[in-house]
Amino acid sequence: MIQHLGLQLPAYERGYHVITPQILQRLGDIPQNGLLHVYIQHTSAALCINESADPDVLTDFESFFNYIVPENMQFLTHTIEGPDDMPAHIKAAMLGSSISLPIIDHQLALGTWQGIYLCEFRNHARPRSLILTIYA
Amino acid sequence: MIQHLGLQLPAYERGYHVITPQILQRLGDIPQNGLLHVYIQHTSAALCINESADPDVLTDFESFFNYIVPENMQFLTHTIEGPDDMPAHIKAAMLGSSISLPIIDHQLALGTWQGIYLCEFRNHARPRSLILTIYA
């Protein structure tokens, strides 16, 4: 059984956001056994799994990736959509456009401290389209 | 249903290349509903999903990852295969050896601007072996 569910997220501020609750709400009843795949249909935002307990982790992610992928690097040429656009593509490639994790006993098999992040890299982002796929 | 299809890519130049057309051609008829997994059997090339409209994005990727993972860093010791080899392994780990995305209505569920990249990190690359796996 393969089932797809669209999840339209509203525009989030630039930064890292734990969206595990939004995903669980969209999933509703979770099958006993399977795998969840989450895909983002955009190239200037990403998904990853990381620490969900301390909000300082989220702001440190924003600080670090801005430090390592700064805006206005002289060698970048894809600049027509603004200085935050090409860095957003690079960050999206580094973090990835999908995550997947096991479903066991009707639960996502997240570790104790793990949550699913939406990583929003644009200053003036639009709503983002995700596809949740369940195999069971 | 799980089906594997090998895809042998010819040697590409060092850089980032949109290979969505080659993947679609190899897939032929796509099932109505499922997921596509693409795997690269190499450690100095990678796969990712990113912007496929403006070719400047591809050259900016090459410039950025050369900047962040330069050749001839003093602390690297795995140098027998040339100065581009260990940076290639590092870039491959940062970008990843597989991508996966939903199949909906007989189509890959790529966003409007998304394409699948072959990221070739070697100066004198050989052909690359990919495995396309469809679950349906």
Place this chain on the structure above:
Amino acid sequence: MIQHLGLQLPAYERGYHVITPQILQRLGDIPQNGLLHVYIQHTSAALCINESADPDVLTDFESFFNYIVPENMQFLTHTIEGPDDMPAHIKAAMLGSSISLPIIDHQLALGTWQGIYLCEFRNHARPRSLILTIYA
């Protein structure tokens, strides 16, 4: 058929470790055709697929990621668990919390030089919980 197998790894030293043998041992008989997904339930360690032949590659990975994600960066605020903790989260996000690869003819379809890495980022790590999921 979806089957989950837990794999509890003992505490490894900080660094990069090829764990393909441990995974193969836990899997036992591998089905003829399918896909393997490996998931790590932690946010300061990661999984990736890379070169498994030369141990110098493993130490070069440790050197490079320490160089690019150093400890004690002034702008980091999540510091209560020690200077190696927030860099560990960042490295985990860059490398990822899961890998997946095809199963063909009762074998993992690893390329000639590929192995599965446990990437341990903490100085005093604990045992790590992995979940191996086979679809067949």
